[in-house]
Amino acid sequence: MTDFEKLEQEFKAWQAKVEKANEKYPERKKQFVTGSNAPVNRVYTPLDQKDFDYSSQLGLPGEFPYTRGVQPTMYRGRLWTMRQYAGFGTAEESNARYKYLLEQGQTGLSVAFDLPTQIGYDSDHPLSEGEVGKVGVAIDSLADMEVLFDGIPLDKVSTSMTINAPAAVLLAMYIAVAEKQGVGAEALNGTIQNDILKEYIARGTYIFPPAPSMRLITNIFEYCSKQVPNWNTISISGYHIREAGATAVQEVAFTIADGIAYVEAAIRAGLDVDEFAPRLSFFFNAHNDLFEEVAKFRAARRVWAHIMRDRFGAKNPKSWMLRFHTQTGGSTLTAQQPDNNIIRVTLQALAAVLGGTQSLHTNSRDEALALPTEQAVRIALRTQQIIAYESGVAETVDPLAGSYYVESLTDRIEKEVLQYIKRIDDLGGAVKAIEQGYIQQEIQDSAYAWQMDVENGERVIVGLNKFQVKENPPQGLLRVDPAVGERQKQKLAALKAGRDQKAVDSALASLRSAARSTDNLMPPILEAVRVYATLGEICGVLREEFGEYRPNVMF
């Protein structure tokens, strides 16, 4: 009898015994499921891992297929980058918040832009009314960007910018600010999100239709590979897909499907895969189901490594590595008993670290209510520091490897992700699947199922549908000064009065003719930015040339 056969016999006998006892003392639930509604067995054993092959499925850290992490020593070498997403009001206020965060031991910056900036409107545009400086900092021109990074040496920090449709413009402004500080583009470190497909799917700050959007993205890949070699040119994001209601499997599947679409677009534009793929990065969510989330990160790395090596023929191991940022799950936070959110964020941050993240944002406890206060942000940052320095989980690489449960979850997620990718390939790829509404519909179905589970009590949310208390409205929330909009408009008017208008007109004309050609758009955008053309003017030219995206609305 083999070991497996012996164990199988023992397991059957044990099952029978437990089922009998169950009749008298039933388990808490008829069916146990993960946070993403996947069934969970009573116990996992080597029988669940019969075909397990260590070398091909896990490998060693820093080696193909990177299941155990992209670095050989992981956090023993260097801890993850602690990077809190921040920005509100004017450039002056946000600059002060960044300096505060750096003083508190944060190791990288992450810039939040307001909605007009993200959609390519200046602060004086009619649609910007009421929105200026609300969910991030308002940037109209290079002048605002100079203030935003005043006193922050751009050759020393790494900066992540959550900017998508107008990513080329904000990257150009960052390069121009660095020039003024005497820092060359080759010395810059950071990331632009630059992921338009998930904007169509879930986040909503799109401007142009898919074809010109993909062109802008591949133009950035090409420009940066030569001029800004250390820049992460895209952060392919599952975060917002998950926040929109996707399951863990859908988060990884749709993100990787988007990644495939970008790689294909860049190859079609004539780039060599190993020229740009090492600078692709990812952005995932971390929700509450600790083991499922850890398995999700491990499965994502394995899937991507195979796709890059086997499907796209990449030769450089750096092209195979899925490096990612994680943010804890905003949609998991409750407005009720907001202090409980600190615990949720702790579990989620732990999942990200056990899953091998390269950088991490921990949400603040008051985010279901408003933008976070300085005190709430400090607790969130301290949560990361406690995990890093006190919990011991960072002292060895991938400590959950070999757990029967975690490996089974990792295999299941990988399998289901590949099924989704096959379906999306059959539809003609991610762009087509988005245009047909397939991806959005899948996410909406999951979101609705979740809401119904919460409402009928199948899913317990502590403080929301169980263990409620009567509470007073929370005090001391952050409020953005409503006068920000007016101040920003005045600054913009002064800028326009004082700049060299001829230079602006000529730069915008050059941009227009580049948009009509097949030239790379980065150089004319950089030229326009340098002479203080505004974000709205630059995006306005591109809107006229490219048109705007009109989604199919459904629910």
Added chain:
Amino acid sequence: MLVAKPGLDGHDRGAKVIARALRDAGMEVIYTGLRQTPEQIVSAAIQEDVDVVALSILSGAHNHLFPRVVELLKERGADDVLVFGGGVIPEEDIPFLKSKGIAEIFGPGTPTSKTIEFIKANIKRPLH
């Protein structure tokens, strides 16, 4: 009824869940999609002859945009349309919004069943 997203934010998970729950409850529901101006929302409401307008916003621009919708409905003689809102809206803004004619504000964590009950109890036009 009309579910509408005024302002520039793209978070419409809540709007879509509400729209679907109301449809499942037997109501006829239209969802506007993102980035609608108050003018566009009111035009759609009049054109479709809706009895209820549900507004969802998470960007913080509610104090500016919600009252504008009520005002425009009034201007066009449709002040018997029930208007309510939801999203990330601080408690202290609610009295102001109610004084401007927003019938109710639902915060994060509100069950859809509560919204449905609210509509049935407060609809100003007779149910068809």
